[in-house]
Amino acid sequence: MIQLRAVNHHFGEHHVLQGLDLSLSERRVAVVGSNGSGKSTFARLLNGLLVPDQGQVLVEGLDTRKDARAIRRKVGFVFQNPDNQIVLPTVEEDVAFGLKNLRLPAADISERVTSILRRYGLEGFRHHPAHLLSGGQKQLLALSSVLVMEPRYVVFDEPTTLLDLRNKRRLAQAIHDMPQTAIVVSHDLELLRDFDRVLVFDQGRIVLDDVPSVALDAYVRMMA
Ligand SMILES: Nc1ncnc2c1ncn2[C@@H]1O[C@H](COP(=O)(O)OP(=O)(O)OP(=O)(O)O)[C@@H](O)[C@H]1O
Numbered sequence: 739m740i741q742l743r744a745v746n747h748h749f750g751e752h753h754v755l756q757g758l759d760l761s762l763s764e765r766r767v768a769v770v771g772s773n774g775s776g777k778s779t780f781a782r783l784l785n786g787l788l789v790p791d792q793g794q795v796l797v798e799g800l801d802t803r804k805d806a807r808a809i810r811r812k813v814g815f816v817f818q819n820p821d822n823q824i825v826l827p828t829v830e831e832d833v834a835f836g837l838k839n840l841r842l843p844a845a846d847i848s849e850r851v852t853s854i855l856r857r858y859g860l861e862g863f864r865h866h867p868a869h870l871l872s873g874g875q876k877q878l879l880a881l882s883s884v885l886v887m888e889p890r891y892v893v894f895d896e897p898t899t900l901l902d903l904r905n906k907r908r909l910a911q912a913i914h915d916m917p918q919t920a921i922v923v924s925h926d927l928e929l930l931r932d933f934d935r936v937l938v939f940d941q942g943r944i945v946l947d948d949v950p951s952v953a954l955d956a957y958v959r960m961m962a
Pocket residue numbers: 749750752754771772773774775776777778779780
């Protein structure tokens with residue numbers, strides 16, 4: 739479970755998140771809201787990329803302020819633009835990077851890399867330069883590099899923005915199929931229809947918190 743307790747955050751004079759108190763335990767949590775409503779800031783709090791000015795963010799009882807390293811291993815993060823996330827020249831090297839840092843035996847690394855590349859249809863690209871992949875393949879590579887570390891939770895910040903319809907569907911399927919808890923910030927409401935819970939942000943507060951059939955429809959009306 740991820741818990742936020744009395745979380746406030748501001749940048750300069752601007753109060754970006756205000757009074758957030760919530761527990762996230764559902765398998766699929768969606769985060770929607772207008773531009774600038776605080777969604778990305780909220781997402782970045784969940785794995786300690788950002789620490790709140792006030793309040794606490796707890797991941798299975800660990801505080802992001804004190805246990806940043808342990809939390810990064812529990813909570814993976816997939817960014818909007820995979821180019822910001824892909825760090826090494828080939829597909830195989832990129833997926834293996836985090837595992838090598840854990841100093842796992844080479845055979846174990848190779849097995850885990852093979853398995854994840856197969857799952858996301860990238861096994862034929864193992865020795866391919868990562869920067870030559872298509873946008874959709876790059877996003878699946880970024881996801882593979884996160885999931886190979888076996889986090890319990892994965893936070894996605896607008897993961898389908900740069901994808902065409904076919905790749906959006908592939909990523910939606912990948913999110914649907916993955917065993918981990920997913921927390922997904924998105925403006926793509928279709929992606930979120932089968933989620934368990936939707937948080938609607940407005941000016942740094944959660945103004946709706948409900949199942950998609952209620953929250954997404956209310957959000958669409960709110961934005962009309
Ligand atoms: N590092 C920063 N320094 C100063 N202000 C920031 C910083 N990051 C975000 N902000 C401001 O905080 C507010 C919330 O930004 P955030 O990115 O969380 O919104 P968002 O809901 O994700 O928006 P979008 O849908 O446009 O991505 C915005 O007004 C933004 O300009």
